[in-house]
Amino acid sequence: MHDVIIFLGPSLSVHKASEILSAEYRPPVRRVDLLEVIRMKPRIIGIIDGVFFEDAAVGHREVLEVMKHGITVVGASSMGALRAAELEPFGMIGIGEIFRMYREGIIESDDEVALMCDPTTNMAFSEALVNIRVTVHYGEKTGFFTSDESQSIISIGKSLWYPDRSWPRILQASSFNQQRKDEILAWVKDHAIDQKQEDARKALSYIKETFYT
The missing domain is CATH 3.40.50 (Rossmann fold)
Known part of the structure; x- marks a missing residue:
């Protein structure tokens, strides 16, 4: 043991x-x-x-x-x-x-780290808000996100029920134009932080x- x-x-x-x-x-x-x-x-x-x-x-x-x-x-x-x-x-x-x-x-809130996952495989079906928060702050620090964009993304993420949180869902609910949404999704694919x-x-x-x- x-x-x-x-x-x-x-x-x-x-x-x-x-x-x-x-x-x-x-x-x-x-x-x-x-x-x-x-x-x-x-x-x-x-x-x-x-x-x-x-x-x-x-x-x-x-x-x-x-x-x-x-x-x-x-x-x-x-x-x-x-x-x-x-x-x-x-x-x-x-x-x-x-x-x-x-x-x-x-x-x-415990809601910051909560996510939906398969109880058997532990595969995550949603994104933890804390990971979104850390990723956005990194993007702002490196100049990819503006301060307003960061605040908007975090605000939308907080407003979603934790099983529904994902980058596509957040961007769908945002007011960013389609080009910016595509740019963000491409950036997240390479730079997202899994804290x-x-x-x-x-x-x-x-x-x-x-x-x-």
Whole structure:
């Protein structure tokens, strides 16, 4: 039995995750999942993905109970980043840019990291708002987007229900002319930032480097 248990879903494939860290990988965390693994006495639990709206989300008290048993809990990317920002004062370790954004109040809602995915394959069918936000800010910084375009894209993204969020859907609802829409889609294809994936990788590398070297 691995002494590291990672709850992982659409943020990063298990295959790619296993190339970074040897661990027991489980589906996105749900309510009571953490309490069930306490008896296994792992050294570390990593929370990357978790359910949000379709099922009961993992509770703060569950994370605190795990840590009371001397188990290190690391969070990043999605549900893990959200809970880590809330529970860092109590000892949960947060990793990555999304965790920082939650901790500093740049983003607040769990809706920022939520997306629709296939529960069997974890293939994402929508785009996380935080990924859209980070991509747009990068585009603005590099001169591709104007400030008004950035604000418009983020505003439209926020207005959409999370399963409906995608670049084509956002641009369809925008007032940009067709040429600009085509330019944006082409740019996104080459420059979109998957911050959730990047943060998941960082968390796994952190666990490996901190606890196994």
